[in-house]
Structure formats: C-alpha cells, structure tokens
Amino acid sequence: MSILETIELQKNFGGVQVARDLSFEMERGEVHCLIGPNGAGKSTFFRLVLGEHQPTAGRIFFDGEDITELASFARIRKGISVKFQVPGIFKDLSVWQNLEIALQHHLEGQGLTAEIARVLEFVDLNAAAGELAGNLSHGQQQWLEIGMAVSVKPRLLLLDEPTAGMSPDETRKTGEMVKTLNTEGVSVLAVEHDMEFVRQIADRVTVLHMGQLFAQGSIAEIEADERVAEIYLGKPDDA
DSSP states (O other), X not given: OEEEEEEEEEEXXXXXXXXXXXXXXXXXXXXXEEEOSTTSSHHHHHHHHHTSSOOSEEEEXXXXXXXXXXXXXXXXXXXXXXXXXXXXXXTTSBHHHHHXXXXXXXXXXXXXXXXXXXHHHHTTOGGGTXXXXXXXXXXXXXXXXXXXXXXXXXXXXXXXXXXXXXXHHHHHHHHHHHHHHHHTTOEEEEEOOOHHHXXXXXXXXXXXXXXXXXXXXXXXXXXXXXXXXXXXXXXXXXX
C-alpha cells in the first residue's frame, strides 16, 4: 500500500489552474523527490497534501485513508509532518525551548527531556541547546526545524527545499540525516532544486511541469530524459 496517493487532483485560483489532474503515488518507506521549474506547482502540491489548500477536484489518500476533507491539524495527528523552506522556528527562544514546544503535547517529564536530548544529538545541536535559535547559523536553523518536524515521529515527512542556502558540506550532512530517518521507518517527500542532494537521497524522482506530472523514475532515468532537460534548460535553436 502506498503512503501517499493523489487521484486526479486539481486546484484553481480564480481562473488559473495550478494543479491539473495530478495523480501521484509514493510507496511506503521510500525517499521521493519532487523537482520541476519555478511555477511547476510543487509548493501548491505540498499545501494540498497538508490541507492548507482544498482541492478544486480530486482525492488525497494517506496510508490508504481518504484525508481530502481533513483539517491540517488532523493530518498531522495521523502522522504527516513538514519542514518548509523558510525556518519556522522561535528565534527569541532557546534551541531546547523550540523542541520543547514541538513536543509539549506528546510527552512530559523525563520522557520529554529524553526525547529532546535524542533530537539534539540527531541534528548535532547539543552544544547549542541553550543558545537563542535566532543566533544559530542558517544551516543550524534548518536542522533545528528538521528536528522539530521529526520529534513527533511522523510516518511521512515533507521537506520543502531543506538545503536552500546551505553550503555543500551542510547539504551532504542534511542528506545523511534524511537517509538515517528513512532507515528508521520515515517516508520522505522532498521538494528540491539541488540535484546533487537529489542524487544523494532519492529512491525515485517525480518531475512536475505546469501543474502536471511530467516524468517519473530513478534519478538516472530522469537525468537521461531529454524532455526534462528541455523544460529546465530550454530547447536549443536549430542550427
């Protein structure tokens, strides 16, 4: 059974159609990357999955259950978590306090303390636990929000350009985090432009273009697809 499936998903904003009969399926336990040119509909797709947008038509299934009508908070309770491109951390609170907020409705007492310590170790922020989150480097802020997103132990983690603004070393380290999460049973769907990162983590890749599924396959198959190169780079003039 798939962890996530959409059937003929459509979304219109006024007269503009940003998702067109989008049928997508992601297997349980895989790392799947969404790529595509700007305006392809990737962020809209994420917000439809999260329930921030309601589809004009079509259905959304999570682990076999129809969640099309569910509110965002109900989807999160069922096991979906997200990390957006811009870190949504509390910059005036400490790193520890940020994780405490993320977990406060799930754990308490020693269990809460132990889980925060585990997440700090995972995202390599032990030494910064008492620092204000706003004083962290950009990469560390991204890792803190990844930690907040995974602290609730989701079954499906959505990552919206998680390596934006990171150095190559930070990007590789983020990829290792994603692969570790996957070995622990978390399915991951990532929107990403950094193809080196995609090569590092992806089991399969889906290309969106103009709100539609344009191509799908392994990273090798996608990189060998001349149609994909064309929508990214443009078609060369005939000489």
